Amino acid sequence: MSQQEVKIYGHVVTVRRKGKIAFIALRTFDNEEQVTVKKNEVSEELWSLVKELGREYFIEVIGTLVKSKIAKLGREILPKSIRVISKSEPPPIDLYGKIEAEWPTRIRFRYLDIRRPKVKAIFRVRSTAMNAVREFLKKKGFIELTFPIIIATATEGGAELFPIIYFGKEAFLAQSSQLYKQSAVAAFGKVFSIAPSFRAEKSRTRKHLTEFWQIDVEAALTSKKDLMDLQFRLVNYIIEKILEENEKDLKILGIDKLEPWDYYEVINYDEVIDLLRRKGFDIKWGDDFGADEERALVKEFEVPFFIPQFPSSITAFYYMVDEKDPRKAHRIDMMGPGEYGVEWSSGGLREHNPKRLKKRMLELGLKPESFEWYLDMFNYGFPPHGGFGMGIERLLQTILRLERIHEVSLYPRTPDILKP
Numbered sequence: 029m030s031q032q033e034v035k036i037y038g039h040v041v042t043v044r045r046k047g048k049i050a051f052i053a054l055r056t057f058d059n060e061e062q063v064t065v066k067k068n069e070v071s072e073e074l075w076s077l078v079k080e081l082g083r084e085y086f087i088e089v090i091g092t093l094v095k096s097k098i099a100k101l102g103r104e105i106l107p108k109s110i111r112v113i114s115k116s117e118p119p120p121i122d123l124y125g126k127i128e129a130e131w132p133t134r135i136r137f138r139y140l141d142i143r144r145p146k147v148k149a150i151f152r153v154r155s156t157a158m159n160a161v162r163e164f165l166k167k168k169g170f171i172e173l174t175f176p177i178i179i180a181t182a183t184e185g186g187a188e189l190f191p192i193i194y195f196g197k198e199a200f201l202a203q204s205s206q207l208y209k210q211s212a213v214a215a216f217g218k219v220f221s222i223a224p225s226f227r228a229e230k231s232r233t234r235k236h237l238t239e240f241w242q243i244d245v246e247a248a249l250t251s252k253k254d255l256m257d258l259q260f261r262l263v264n265y266i267i268e269k270i271l272e273e274n275e276k277d278l279k280i281l282g283i284d285k286l287e288p289w290d291y292y293e294v295i296n297y298d299e300v301i302d303l304l305r306r307k308g309f310d311i312k313w314g315d316d317f318g319a320d321e322e323r324a325l326v327k328e329f330e331v332p333f334f335i336p337q338f339p340s341s342i343t344a345f346y347y348m349v350d351e352k353d354p355r356k357a358h359r360i361d362m363m364g365p366g367e368y369g370v371e372w373s374s375g376g377l378r379e380h381n382p383k384r385l386k387k388r389m390l391e392l393g394l395k396p397e398s399f400e401w402y403l404d405m406f407n408y409g410f411p412p413h414g415g416f417g418m419g420i421e422r423l424l425q426t427i428l429r430l431e432r433i434h435e436v437s438l439y440p441r442t443p444d445i446l447k448p
Contacts (some may be wrong), residue, residue, distance in 0.1 A: 034093045034105060036061060037113070039143065040085045041124060043078060050078045054089065055143070062099040063089055063107055070107065077110055084116035084123070131434070138439055138448055149277035150435060153270055154424055160269035161222060161243050161420075164262050170218040170245065175205035177224065181398045188227045190238075201226035204417050206346065207402050209246040210378060213413045214405070220245045222420075230443045233319045234432045235370040235422055239441040245375075246415030252360055255375055255414055256292065256334050259362050262418075263332065263372070264288035267427065281428060293333040297356070300325060300335060316342045326369030335361045336376075345388040348377040360416065364426035370433075372423050375416020382406040 038056035045051075052063040067075050081087070091107035121129040121137050123144050134141045141147055162172065178194060179202045190201040204225050212219045225242045245258070267288045270278070278286060295303075304311050307324050311317075316338075317325065340349050340357040347357040358377040364370055379385050382403045386396045396403060421436040434440040439448060 032093050033091075035088065035090045036105065037086065037088050039116075040081050040083055040087060042083070043081050045079075050075075052078070052081065052089075054087070055145075059101060060145075061101065062096065062104045063091070063110075064096070064099075064104045065107055065110075074107065074110055077112070081110075081112070082116060082118070084119055085112055086114040086116070087112050131432075135434075135440070135445060136448075142438065145280050147435075149274075149280040150424075150428060150430075151438065152277050153274050153281075153428060154420070154436060156270050156273045157266045157420065157424060158222060160266045161220075161262065163269075164265040165220045165245065168218070168258070170220045170247075171216050173209070173212055173216075173219050173221055175202075175208035175212075175221055175223065175244075177202045177226075181207075181402075188229050190226050190228050203227055204242060205244045206344075206417070207399075209244050209415065210346070210413065211402075211405055213246045213248050213415075214408075214410050217249075218247045225417075231319075232443060235319070235425065237421060237433055237437055237440055237442060240422075240433075240437070241420045243373075243418040243420060244415070245418075246378075246413060248411040248413045250377075250412075250414045252336050252358060252377060252414070255360060255377075255416060256294070256336070256362070259373060259375075259416060259418065260289070260292045260332060263423065266423070270427070283429065286427070289331045292331055293329060294336060295333055297335055297338055303328065314339045314341055322363075322371060326363055326365055327367065329363070329365040329369070331365055332372070333363050333365065335363070340388075343376075345385065345392050345394060346378050348379045349384070349388070358414075362416070362418070364423070366426070368426045368429045368431070370422050370425060371419075372426070373416045373418035375414065377412070377414040380406050380410045380412055 036054070036056055038054040038061065041053035041055050041060065043050060043052050048067040050065040052065065054061045054063050065075065065078050088111040089105055089107050090109045091105045093103055093105055096102060096104040119140055121133055121140055123140060178192070178199050180199055188203065192199050192201060202225060205221050205223060209219055209221060221244045222241065223244065224239055226239055228238060229236060267286060271286060301311060301313055304321050304324065309321055311321060337350065337356050338359040339355060343357040343359045347359050350356040350358060359374065360376045361371055362373040364372050379388065385403060385406065389396045389399065421433050424436045425433045430436065
């Protein structure tokens, strides 16, 4: 490395003084740099300034970048000038890895918490994952669209809705873009969106957020096998990109072994019920899986797995019902494996016959008149189709081996968290 003049900005992590030398650990937006100040080589004013620097002061350093055998990055900066841009009070939480604050304290001071190297690493990985999703799906011929977040009708029915007042009318925050992405598939064939979804579930579990980001995908003329293959390849592509672009971040997070999976497994609903019963759960055919059942189930697998059919009584109205066995519907859930595994996605084949759709709505206690535009669109030459919605936070929770999903949301929203 030849000497070069640099100007950098960052927060002061520590200032260590050893006689006539001071070492400033400076956390920039990308790294932690070492600034080495030698009393005999700088002005008295600069040396005096170093003595006054406090933790989290935001400063500008202009100097010479040289090789160093002792600095973490193998380089150090010999300053010609240091300017304090913004002073800081003593941080109310430890940002330097010595004492881990409790989660309620961390979330109270989240704007400081996100300065910590481990937290920053999570969101650099998340950024890579978001870019990877777009790259992969566009290569597969999908077009990215945006869909309404303010809607007039519940996407899936039920009470898991956030109502809002829209110019004197009742409206809702979207549970998903389900109905709208279906409408677009007849025009474009393959569509996707990456957008926030809102669900008013009062669930306080390791995998639930009331506001979360979802990869919504829909394709015409697809099959369940196509949908499972697509999701598996998408997940592996995301992992490949993380390995390629986030080596440093994985190291910060203590993840020394991460690789794409060679295959996925498929287990049917009946087999899941039998497995859970053998594990001591009181569960009957027709039940959905709760948090405890899901956690026990994912620990049985070392690779991602799919459950490709569910009882029609616990699936949304837009899923296609199995003609041979109407008790079942063509819903597909993708599950992440292992200790940090959770449900990653839910999807399947959609019903495109308006008469059968109306019948399903009535069976589930919904009012077809509330879905007039949606039902009407299937009267105009609509193709068979299917798709899925994959939660970005849930996927990364498993990949990054995080106990709670909140870590993957910059400012998480739960029944108990509304600020900052």
